[in-house]
Amino acid sequence: MRKLDYRALLDKVQKPARYLGKEINAVHKDPDDVQLHIALAFPDLYEVGMSHLGLKILYALSNNIPGVYAERVFAPARDMEELLRAGGLPLFSLETWTPLHAFDLVGFTIQYELCYTAILNMLELGGIPLRSKERKDGDPFIVGGGPGAFNPEPLAPFFDFFVIGDGEEVLPELLEEYQRWKKSGDQQRISFLRRIASIPGIYVPSFYEPLEKDGKFVGIKPLLSGIPSKITKRTVDLEHSFYPEAFPVPYMKVVHDRAMLELFRGCTQGCRFCQAGIIYRPVRNRSIPRLRQLAGNIIARTGFEELSLTSLSSGDYPGIEELVDELKEELEGKDVQLSFPSLRAESSALKLADRVQRNRSGGVTFAPEAGTQRLRNVINKRISREEILGAAAEAISSGRNHVKLYFMIGLPTEKDEDILGIVKLVQDTLAIYEKRDKKNRGPFRITVSTATFVPKAHTPFQWEPQIPLKEIRRRQALLKREFRPLRKVDFTWHEAEMSFLEAVFARGDRKLAPVLEKAYRMGSRLDAWSDKFSFSLWKRAFEAEGLDPEYYTEFQPGYDDPLPWDHIDTKVSKEYLIKEHRRAIRGETTGDCRVEGCRGCGIKNCPGMGVDGNLSL
Amino acid sequence: MAIYRYRLCFSKEKEMKYISHLDLQRVFTRALRRGAIPVAFSQGFNPQPRLVFAAPLAVGLEGKNEYLDLYLTSCWEKEVLKQVLQEQLPGGLAIKTITFVDLSAEPLSALVEAALYVALFPSFSEQYVLTVADILQAKEIVAVRTGKKERKVDIRPFIYSLKIKNDSGGAQLFMLLAAGSKGGARPEEVLSLFPGGKETAKVFRENIFLRNGETLLTPAGETYEEYLQKVQLFLPA
């Protein structure tokens, strides 16, 4: 294969460090010497993609398999894209500058809805036909994974297949099938797809067809015999699964510029809006000795100055304090700071933060999510006003000069009094600061960030609509007005139109695919970046395809209605989601199954379900 | 605790020319941690590893002789330090020499007085000789610097020396420009005075000069004249 020389381009772009591919721990192999050449694609800029743990796991895991070479490719920034298009050059991988179309497999991590057009852009820039049915023998197979694969329908025509759930085990199985297929002499794409369609966790969308009756979706039907009608997600045994130690170390500052240690996967807090809490069930821990060993090796191999203890709710790790002490001991003298990505608004969480932080004057982040107890009960955020204020008081008295509070607006059943509850909570936090003796209090700020609720597939709120756009704007305006007089408060909010578009695709179906293609053709690229996002463009794309986006945001199906993502099985039962939805409407909370015993979410052989029904994790 | 001060001379070439100064500092601190090299930390609220670079190099330029003072808490053999650190550095960063420096000497960055840039033109032109003469005779040369606010700067006082050399393969321009905290001229500002200079010439930073009383010396102790003679021998044809 002719290697292209992209060096001339590097002198012309604003941030060449994005495209070098020679970072410490980047893997270099000869592509001609391997049986399977994979491009791991992340549909966002380098600095975002390089902050993503899943990509790093797959990168190291694939490259550990003899005969496999995995390289990275990220969405090009505008300047690079223009240079590529002007020069007629294909999008290339970072390590060996191989054009995307020359790979055997291109695997996209699908992390959020607003990256969908970036996927199309990367395919086309890479010289790959957009739709799977247009691809010829010899073109790469396009595979998608990550949370976005749990509602794959809006992307279905563009992908050859999806991997549902943890990728750690599927990859070696795929490789095996790939080699068998290559050896078989039958080089037709469809034969390979047939072979893998029955591997658990693999979904080949072209083998399934959405059915309608009187214009109404009634289900998805397999078109071949012998393939499953439901695709069940894969879950690995985390303790014994692969975890990378030699992360590539970026040269430029990336969003999360640190090493990551994944303590556990899954979360049993049960927040009802949260998709991750469902799709990563059951909770699986890594043991303290394993984590300690990993931590030491990761720092020795990467030299990062910070090690983040990542998980959905890291403070819930059983024995977290012991773990922190052991990690500190392991990293003694190496000048490495431990950190937590997020903490619950509890003083125990704050103590944990104190345990790892040298410098206590910085900020602390809490996520109460809703402003009143009633609404927190609805979403199952089981934390009281006293606990939140208690934690804030402790943060302030320990000298922190910045408290960040995260909330959501537009949650199911939300009233204006809940919105005003946010303001009240912030005022009460401020009052704690102002009550302190003027002499020994330093400067202080509160940042209030509000996201807009997006109903997600596979959650108890999948039956709920999103509030209308103008209502989002009204509630944001209400908050803006209330916060304006508070000088110590910075109020930020997510753009209403972005949340709206997220909601369209989060519960979207296959009919949305042409809209995606249209929006891409009209120039939509990195929509997750507010400076690059154009809502009017999207509106025109919907109009051109004759679809009403509001149908999707306002969609309020009944419990018996088939949903476009029902064929993807998270192992959590629909009955459980219905039960949870009903409890939400009644304002009843559901306890954490790790603490209060199994709630019967439907997971079979849950590793946590002990004899007494209690989680033994 | 005893502290040991080492001066590293390294080159920053190939892909590494795209790494900004801030990023370069991180590249070194992470390499030091991987190599378990006992670097000293600054005092204070937010201790930082003690590394002092001579002078930041603009993104996109290669540096043949760049310098860094490194402070360690234990005394390592220079050769051992060189080997251990080099193993941890990415390709494009090569340690050339390591010397001991007196702990009480002024910080490296404060000593920097000038930098020698070399521009290679693909062909020779009489016009270059005239331009050099014009620049050296000029009383004032105004460069416009953009940024948050547009600024006009007289760069003439920052041009210490200019030499053009005719070669069968092309022309070589040696620019000794002021650098350091008192301000300086940028190589592209000087090059833009030459016809087609910014487009055709390939520039790199050859070395750094420190103040030593009234004279300028490379960190290795050579005078500008000595150094210029040596450098011309090694330049690519």
Ligand code: SF4
């Ligand atoms: S099966 Fe029971 S214990 Fe396991 S995650 Fe579900 S509710 Fe929790």
